[in-house]
Amino acid sequence: MEKQQTPQPESIVEIEAVTRVYRQGAHEVHALRGLNLQIARGEFTAICGPSGSGKTTLLNVIGALDRPSSGSVRLEGRELGNMSQRERSAMRRDRIGFVFQSYNLVPVLSACENTEMVLALQGVPRAERRAQVLRLLGEVGLGGMEQRRPDELSGGQQQRVAFARAIAAQPAVVLADEPTANLDSENAARLLDLMERLNRERGLTFLFATHDPRVMARARRIVRVEDGRVAQDELRPVA
């Protein structure tokens, strides 16, 4: 007789025995040491740990920006390690949203143009993407600022543009590397409110690499990484 299993939430990210070794001159730096992790669709997870613990490397490996030295990384069931450069670019463009610590907007493009960049890369017709982006910028509280360039926006506003850019193409997962590190409390809270709302309403999956207690306080799962391994994996009750 078959054993009855409880339905498990669909894993969006599956990491098995991943190592990442960098060479620095004559030395080898082991950034990840056989790390295992699964992220389910709709999670709001913070990866924390001291500097040099491997948080950013883990995010880069999940984001198809970096290749593991060994082990397996699957995103929506597709193995990233085997993909060609072109496939990895397409994966980043279509299935992954990035939010960086220092916003990383293109300075010569307006808020609207920055936000629609990924949609343009996907070949979405101009009128369609423009309508979609205007709606999205309104949703993140930047209505009326669509034509402003990054140097005409505050840090908080720039990070909301970066966030809008990250979610514009409806990615499978949003990877945010220290997204609140350069924001004051008010702007950090506003951004996190926004992320929480979209996670709740749209089931968008968020994965943060962070030191920031403000982020960790909101996370429903905290994965602590130390020395390139998962040291602690804590699920927290939904508030």
Next chain:
Amino acid sequence: MEIWRTAWRNLWRNRRRTLVTLAAMALALCVMILYSGLLGGYLRDMERNITALEVGDLQVHAAGYLDDPSLHTRIAQPEALLARLRAGGYRATPRLLAWGMAAAQESSAGVSFRGVELASDSGVSSIHRRLQQGRWLDSADPQGIVIGRQLARILAVSPGAEIVALSQGADGALAAGLFRVRGVLQSIGDATDRAGVFMTAAAFRELFVLPGGAHQIVVRRPGTLALPAAAQAVRAAAAGLDVQTWRERMPTLASLLDSARGGMLVMFFIVYAAVAILVLNAMLMAVFERIRELGVLKALGVGPGGVLALMLAEASLLSLLAIAAGAALAAPFLHYLQVVGLNLASLAGVSFMGVAMNPVWRAHVNAAVFAEPILALLLIVAAAVCYPSLRAAFLDPVQAMRHS
């Protein structure tokens, strides 16, 4: 990504650098357009002086004449060949040639006598319009001659003066005659300037006792026909005769003119090499300044081709601006050089490889004068932007985003 709009804005991120690069490119292009126009004018004038004054596009001689130029080695039936050539659209004229001596008062000089058919010669050569003094030959004045400017100086004669011509006639007897100078030529070329004595064909035949034939037929091809094709056709029409193009008659000069075109390429390379270094520097700076941003673009899914296209679009816009500015800058100067030209009056009489230089050096303007320097500029810019563009295209996004 809307590449052209982004490229245009990127171009003006560092306005000063872009303007300096643009100015250097435009100036280099302007210089090369002017140089190309002037060189084209020089080559055209040289070729015109060679072909239109004396040599023609092609020359026909009796077999063996060029190896041993003798009064007796003549084209026996020039009229038949002339008729065939004229029927084919060629302009052609017979000439009679002999060597001898000319004396006036106390002076004498070795000379080259040239008998010309006045009616047909004026359709082939423009020498009759290149008089420094006096008038061209006239059939009504069979004793009138036209001489080279150096010869006039050597003999100390001017129009109206008498000259005694001495040589040996075809009958073996002394050929002597008294002639009067009708005109003195401008500088035509070394040989003509120092020794040329032109007389009517009738006078020549009488002096040298030559009832028929011609030593040389000078041929001008129809304007649209290339020289090799013309040579082939004339050779077919002049079976048994020796047909040579002006390039074969003057091989050193021909190869020198060819090498002048090659020199233009060297000049392109030298002037544009400086531009290439400037463009290379500007594009490298553009990459290094934006390395983090380019890393972000790659992280967001822009592939190497997209980054490469962006960098090439920036270089293309820069080149287009430089081309517009350079051509606009060159146009009025080129127009001046075409219409007014450079006054070389101080070099009057100076010849190059035996061919006289015109007193005014004018530019020759056609599409190639603009197209060649522009094409060369585009090639140089393309070569210069290859390295920075490829470097940008194949950046590792993680490394690039770590760049501070």
